[in-house]
Amino acid sequence: MAITITMGIQKGGCGKSTTTGILTHLLSRNGYRVLAVDMDSQGNLTELLSEQPSNECMGKSVLEAMQEDNVEGYILNITDHLDLLPANNFLATFPRWLYTGKTYKGDTIPFSGNPSSVLDHALESVRDRYDFIVIDTPPSLSEQTTNALCASEYVVVLFECSNWCYSAIPNFMDSIHGANEFGKRNTQAIGVLRTMNDVRRSDAKAFNELIAEDYPDLVFDTVITRKAHVGRLSLYGFNQNAELRQALGQYEGFYKELISRVEGK
Ligand SMILES: Nc1ncnc2c1ncn2[C@@H]1O[C@H](COP(=O)(O)OP(=O)(O)O)[C@@H](O)[C@H]1O
Ligand SMILES: [Mg+2]
Structure with missing residues (x-):
């Protein structure tokens, strides 16, 4: 049964999509069967992994998969061990569909149930096909984010070493607790990853130390x-x-720490 991990923080530019892409690449390269899920309408993870514009997956994305309540048929194969459930701009219409039943195509697909567990439910039939499902999230505390959290056992919190990211962390931790309460996966934070660190800046160093305290x-x-x-x-x-080897180098340490924490649970 897959272990599901959300990569999140409700702030943009913290390395969520990049780290999700790298993590899924490293996991699949090490022989794990991986499904990457893009829950951000920006479609950055989709473009990073598929090397195609996210508009290519119009009508064939995670949004339609959730509306059909089954991701089967919406999964793109990337490499031997890596699949992708892609996203594009229309994912922004997800909350409207949840609360009105109206899709972006103009038709109606009534929804009833827990609005935070739609993704969790839609993933059900494929969970036994993967070792890991890794979900990228948007830079807001939206329905897309709560669905990712409620579908996950674990959350990696991305911390970009700055003041505004520092102030975003407590609310995000509250959202994780909320998912633990309202979802059924005992969602918990598995770690805080300090990212995008500018080694020349003393304020970045100070925030690094503060978050560790x-x-x-x-x-x-x-x-x-x-x-x-x-x-x-x-x-x-x-x-x-x-450049790939140099790009991945510094992520190997994070990868090893994450795997050992997951195995220790
Ligand atoms: N470690 C890094 N060093 C340099 N640039 C990075 C690094 N991580 C991410 N980036 C770049 O910074 C920008 C924001 O990263 P991204 O992964 O899109 O963040 P988020 O998904 O949190 O918005 C992107 O242009 C990305 O290519
Ligand atoms: Mg992103």
């Missing part, structure tokens, strides 16, 4: 720094390229 049992020892190779993954993707 606040969440001593949760922070990963690995701190991800800003590196141009990582930023350029969005251009070159995960197919063999000159």
Whole structure:
């Protein structure tokens, strides 16, 4: 049965999509069967893994899968061990559909049930096909985020070393507790990953230390720094390229820490 992990924080530009892409790449490269799920209408994870514009998956995305209550038929194969449930801009209409039954196509598909457990339910028939399901989330505490949290046993909290991200953390931790209460997967934070660290800035160093004091049992020892190779993954993707090894290097430590925490649970 797959272990499901959400990558989240309700703030943009914290490395969620990049880290989700890298984690799914490393897991699949190490032989695990992986499903990457894009729950952000920006479709960045979709474009990173599929190397196609997210509009290519119009009508064939996680939104339609949730409306059909079954992801089967909406999964894109990426590599031997890696599949993707893609997203595009229309995922932004998900809350409207939940509360009115109206789809972006103009038809009506009535919804009744727990509005936070739609994704969890739709994933049911494929959970035994994967070792890991990893979900990318949008930069807001939206229905897309609560659905990702309620579908997951574990959450990796992305912390970009800045003041506004620092102030976002307590609310996000509350959302995880809410998912634990209202979902059925005993959702819990498995770690806080400090990302996009600018080693030249003393304020970034201070926030790194502050978050470690606040969440001593949760922070990963690995701190991800800003590196141009990582930023350029969005251009070159995960197919063999000159920069890939350098881009992935600093994520290996995070990967090992995460696997050992999951195995220890
Ligand atoms: N470690 C890193 N070093 C340099 N650039 C990065 C790094 N991680 C992510 N980026 C870049 O920063 C931007 C924001 O990252 P992204 O993964 O899209 O964040 P989020 O999904 O949280 O909005 C993107 O342009 C991405 O390519
Ligand atoms: Mg993103």
